[in-house]
Amino acid sequence: MLDLLANPNTQWVLVGTMLLGITSGVLGSFALLRRQSLLGDAMSHAALPGICIAFIIVGSKEMLPLIIGAGITAYIGTYLIQAFVKHSRIKTDTAIGLVLSVFFGIGIVLLTYINRNATGNQSGLNEFIFGQAAAMVRSDVNLFVIAAIALLTITFLLFKELKIITFDREFAQGLGLPTVFINGLLMTMIVASVVIGLQAVGVVLMAAMLIAPAITAKYWTDRLDVMVILSGVVGGLSGLLGTLISAPISGMPTGPLIIVSSCSLFFLSLIFAPKKGLLTKAIRLMKLRRSTGDNQVMQGMYEFIEDTDRDTLSFEDLIRVQPLSGLRLQQTIKRLQKRNLLHPSSETYQFTDKGIKAAHQITLNQRMLQMYSMHEMQFAHLPMEKNNWDFLSLPNSEQQPLFELLTKHELFPSVLQERNEDR
Template sequence: MDTFFEFFSFADPNIRYVVIGSLLLTASSAIVGSFTFLKKKALVGDAVAHSVLPGVCLSFILYGEKNPIILIFGAFATGWLSLILIDIISSHSKVKEDTAIGLILSVFFGIGIFMLTIIQKSGNAAQTGLDQILFGKAASLVGNDLIAFAVIAAILILSVWFFFKEFTLLAFDEDFASTIGLPVRAIELLLTTLTVLAVVIGIQAVGVVLMAAMLITPAAAARFWTEKISTMVWLAAIFGAFSGLTGAYISYIAPSMPTGPWIVVVISTIAFISFFMAPKRGILYRMNNQRKIRRQINDENILKALYQLGEEEKNFYEKRTIEEILTKRKFDPASLKTGLRRLKREGYLGNESGHWSFTKAGKHKGQRTVKLHRLWELYLTQYLRIAPDHVHDDADTIEHILTPELETRLEKLLDYPTVDPHQSEIPYQ
């Protein structure tokens, strides 16, 4: 507990630099990465992250020391150049964009490793720690780094703030943006520049190898929780900042644990939780929704079978055994018994000594299912010219998802028919 209060008191300047630096890096890169993610350019971040290495090395060779401003300029130059080359290759050759990204990534990273090796063997004492750019070391952040990162983070956030509508339109409908006269190419160039800047300021915390994760993963996690882009951008920033803070804290209480990789581990954990737990888009929600749909289909098929038995005998409230129901439609016995009990709980069926019968509500629901089935069969034969003996299976599926609004439109479109293509009566309420 003492270490917790000691860490969050920020009394130690080193802690202050690491925490503030990590927050700036992760939050700002997540904001820009949201638009990169929406434009389906996730691999671009990886390409830029690996392409900045030769720029950093070249800056060090020319300047002779690890000045953060100089290194940032060098990283920005080669990162930006890599994106331009990817665009040129994919636009003016038969090479696809993903292949161009892989080509540029490997070439630039190879050149960077080559230059880094030369620097390490040069004997220049100032090169100590330069190799940390590969995997990052947030603990090495100092005051000068923080000033540079704060300036760039402010540029990123303010740029997104001022061009939010343009970036949004570009992400979702580039053709429409061009049609209404927006300078699409200039906006793309600005977004590219911001992406490069986001990568450049993040490499010191998480390194070139892991930076792509910090650019894309917060946005991917946020996307599961909302359909609104402004909310998504805010959530991505919060997730990124939380991972930065948590990674720094873990590194503080366990000095052998590097900050950068733990930042990525935390944001990846958030992404996995979002992937499974998010409402409406999460795996568990979708699985539960699919289970409810299967249950609904099974229950409506039971009611439909009972209604059809009632049609044959002109008695809809006759008590039926499970064996009688199975003669009308094939069910899995366990699913049938479970469905019957569920329909009884919901007030659609009654049970007396193992014999099942409609309640008024159950008869109404079963009648509507039969009606929708037969209306759809008639629609397929009249408007799509499908043979009557080929429409049953399709109608057997669509009857469960037709809304009351579509039901009314079908009735009007077909002029309130009385029989289906097989001359069976279409029951109206």
């Protein structure tokens, strides 16, 4: 591995792919939030005819003219998509697919034409379809460095404007920002990041370079500035991983490996991200189901005692007084017994002292919620949703009207009081 890293060719490729990852990650964030991810797919396909036309005009594989050609047709494609949507009843997804396939078709026509008719050294053009990072040379990388620095600097300097236009275009217009110009600039920058990525990952897979890092970053933060930086880091990291994995294996294509790396990072985030990940969500849901189950059983038992004055329940009683059934009920009972809220017996069920108090609190809270819902206008000032519907933690003065309503409707939980009086 170290030998490979010492190889100057690998170093150039590494720098190149990482830079591409960073720029497309940063600009992809904006594309994603504007719901234009697939536009990148159309742009990269639309770049192919431009590359071919530039080659026909210039007659050599020099990178700069090819990239300019690519940029021009990619921009025309993007403009056409917007024009089709604006001036006819064609929807965005149809317009994107149409431009993508037709421009690519034109590109293939031109490419085949060049391959069959040109005399010189034209074989490298096919590389643009699937990308060939390994073919990157020093002059290419120099070009990428300039382009990447320019794109990142503009993003940094105009970050505030880009942010406003991404989230609220009308507001930006109201502020007097030149929205048309900024919008055009952002579009041009996205086109530029797509175009310089083509050589490494190719037309077909370029879309993923815009989407995957950005959506990965979105799982870790809600702030745009953090997301943009994270997305750049993820993009750069994917470039690094893809290049390092593919370098030692002969014939292993770099572009697809970069894509697989960034998609893997996305899948990991999708599952394990701390706040929005599926695992966290699943755990949260499980906890919620458990605590709801506990509360339902406790309240059901409490109300049974309230109604019948018997303080021991048979299993049949228990099934009748609460909504859980089968395995979930048995698990809940076990859990309550473990928490020392129920006496540990398997035939009949009885609250412990600690249990009856807890059940009292649960029932009280539930009935306060009922009162709250019946008289919502009166209590509209209480931030209950934020407090997770916990009425017991309210200050006494706020609780008092709820207590009065409970007494009026004869719903105040009574078991605990009666017991205290008995003693």
